Amino acid sequence: MYYFGTNLDERFSVPEFWPKPEQANKVPLEKDEIHAELQRLRARRLYLRERRLEQEARQQPPPPPSGDDK
Template sequence: MNFIRRGIKSITRTQLETSKFGFYLLTPIAIMYWVGLDTDRKFNLPGFWPDPSTLNQVPKEPHEIQAELARIKRARLEKRKRLEEKAKELGLLEEKEKEEEEERQKQQQGGVVAEAST
């Protein structure tokens, strides 16, 4: 204990500040070095990331993009029809709204046919 007291008393303010600076500077560097070494072994969680074959693949070719857009439009139309039928069963749509919806659908279908022909 006496040895430590003698060592502390013999350290000057400059030496103390220099050692503090070195500690503050080297501690984050040492932590980053430790974390950066062999990260596969330290932070590997088997089964955490899904297999690439099971993920959705983004279409890149023009025909793939058109097919995907057509699939999305079909799914949206089916969902709309299903929700409208459910609303009709529950009596949420009035006759006037039903007619307007039918007219809009006819116009949209006519627009889709016109776009497809051009």
């Protein structure tokens, strides 16, 4: 497709296509920021692991009672 004209930016631009800088991810550069980000990721990972283990425990049927009552 070829288009010749002076209003290319107005005609073919998509408003708000790119995120604003405050909405984008920022790479931590300082040591404290890196440490805080690692703590946040670790806490999130442990929270999701705990939820997954609870869900798996709820889905598993209880073990059958054994007949070894002495």
